[in-house]
Amino acid sequence: MLIQPESEEQKLRELLMESPGIFLMLRGHDQVIEFANKSMLQTINRKADIIGRPLLEVVPELRGQVFEKLLVKTFETGEPQHGTEEKAMFFRSGEHAENWFTYVLQPIFDTKGNVAGIMAMGFEVTEQVMARKKIEFSEAQYRQLIDGAYDYGIFMTDIKGEIITWNASIGRILGYSSEEFIGKPLELVYSEEDRKAGVPGQDIALALHSGRAESIQWNLRKDGSPFYAESVITLIRNKDGEPTGFTRIFRDITERIRAENAFREFQSASDKQKRLYEAVTGNTPDLIYVFDLDYKFIYANKALLNMWGKTWENAVGFGLLENGYEPWHAEMHEREIDHVAATKEPIRGEVSFPHATLGKRIYDYIFVPVINKHGVVEAVAGTTRDITELKKAEAALKQSSEELEALVAERTRELHRSNEDLQRFAHVASHDLKEPVRKVMTFSARIKDEFGRELPEAAANYLSKIEKAANRMYSMIEGVLQYSSFGAMDTPLENVDLNDLLDNIVSDLEITIQLKNADVEYHHLPVIKASPVLIYQLFYNLINNSLKFSKKGRKLLITIEAELIETPETDYSPGDRQIKVTVKDNGIGFRTEDVNRIFQPFARLNPKDQYEGTGLGLALCKNIVQRYGGSITAHGAPDKGATITILLPMNDEN
DSSP: OOOOHHHHHHHHHHHHHTOSSEEEEEETTTTEEEEEOHHHHHHHTOOGGGTTSBHHHHOGGGTTSHHHHHHHHHHHHOOOEEEEEEEEEEEETTEEEEEEEEEEEEEEEOTTSOEEEEEEEEEEOHHHHHHHHHHHHHHHHHHHHHHTOTTOEEEEEETTSBEEEEOHHHHHHHOOOHHHHTTOBGGGGBOHHHHHTTHHHHHHHHHHHHSEEEEEEEEEOTTSOEEEEEEEEEEEEOTTSOEEEEEEEEEEOHHHHHHHHHHHHHTTOOHHHHHHHHHHHTTOSSEEEEEOTTSOEEEEOHHHHHHHTOOSTTTTTOOTGGGTOOHHHHHHHHHHHHHHHHHOOOEEEEEEEEETTTEEEEEEEEEEEEEOTTSOEEEEEEEEEEOHHHHHHHHHHHHHHHHHHHHHHHHHHHHHHHHHHHHHHHHHHHHHHHHHHHHHHHHHHHHHHHHTTTSOHHHHHHHHHHHHHHHHHHHHHHHHHHHHHGGGOOOOOEEEEHHHHHHHHHHHTHHHHHHTTEEEEEOSOOEEEEOHHHHHHHHHHHHHHHHHTOOTTSOEEEEEEEEEEEEOOOSSOOOEEEEEEEEEEOSOOOOGGGTTTTTSTTOOSSOTTTSOOOSOHHHHHHHHHHHTTOEEEEEEOTTSOEEEEEEEEOOTTO
């Protein structure tokens, strides 16, 4: 019993109707809807009664949007349109909703080669786009935060120490532009003496070992001028705890160091020297102070008095408790003062303290001994810097990094699921379509064999057309199946002798070669490491393509040659080895302006009633070559033949 084409068409429609992807078929200049599956109806919030109505009448909000222009372009040019993450606005629940799609718009041609309609396919990727926008917003917030740290230079390096990002203060402090800074090693801002002493490497090693490295050292600006920098290098780890890079946060403390040095130099000076010191320290935002050995303040600069909310008269000469320090805080500093006096070594720490107007702040401080000319410690000087914003920047950097990793991981999983669904549908659709077409071919052949002599001439002619159409459809389905599934194949690599492989292909194409009066010449081709299945498909399609587009009345000659190309190693390139294969014929050729189309799926440069083919052969060749990390190009001219050039990487086993 013959299966009617209408039932098979219905089966296909039902399959497409339940597909998770969006399918839409439009007919004519007015873009009348002929088919829309459930996913499409759900996307535009419409019912099935839209069939037979123009698209813009059903979905008027599409007017003026990108997809209206893409549909018009596809219809007018006959060229497929495709893209990822394209926005469309649909009217849902009383308001316009923003949606994003990955899509393909494929023209449908009539028997005369004119565009008769459009088939639209796609997937909604709104969630992935929103996730990416959230990442971008998070990055913008992070960038705004670190750029707002005016007094701090902040930059991030990879695990090798090369700079990958920085904040705006770097340019102001160091004098570098972004182009001059990005990609440079961490040691760029270290002094020549520190570089020779290996200080950059020591800092990185310490950060790797303990997670943090702190130092005060000479740094260099772009113009070569040095300055004191207080630096913190912090190790960055990913969610698995593996080191991925470093952040370096530094600030110019030249004035602070100079003030400390000036204080030590003039600590026993007269009132004039005191006024000079106050002029140096009075305008710095750092807190500068001096303790006597009884823990009393004998000097406090303007910034410290402002933090306390006190005047010189009711602050200097008093101890820690009298100036608002909590007992535990006062006891800690008293122990540190004793330690500095006893060891003559500086001591450093971090502590929180309430500012008179700004509230609770975090401070970084250092106590140093004040030694007289007899080598005796007679006081302890201190400097303190407000590092509240620095701590916030470090916390924000860590949070931003964790959120970024989580969002990227989620988006990657969504894209993988989308790709798997699309590939699974292509497999199912292609396999289900092959069986009914095979039956059409089989029963057409039986009718011809059993009743051919009894059929009227017109009926025989109709039957011949059915056979040709079924053959073309079967080839098209087979090509789509190969094109959609070959990328998922995980075939092992083997040594493939191209001479033996071409012997087999010539044997398989023997009848076609004889009908085309063709010669296929090849000699001394190499052995390569590849998948036999895929490399056979590559050369089979190339030779078959030359046979299809042979010139009538001219003996066809197909020549395959190969050579090894070696690029020598230089200071800038490691060099490589490639196999160059050329497949040349003297067929009908093609126009130069069509060179980019011939590798596109379903592209046809010649009328299908004159030259058979699915338009998938060379597209499949391109994907196979790219799978092996190679490239494929074409050259030709009308009536002068075509040359296909393939470059494949050569490994040590080839």
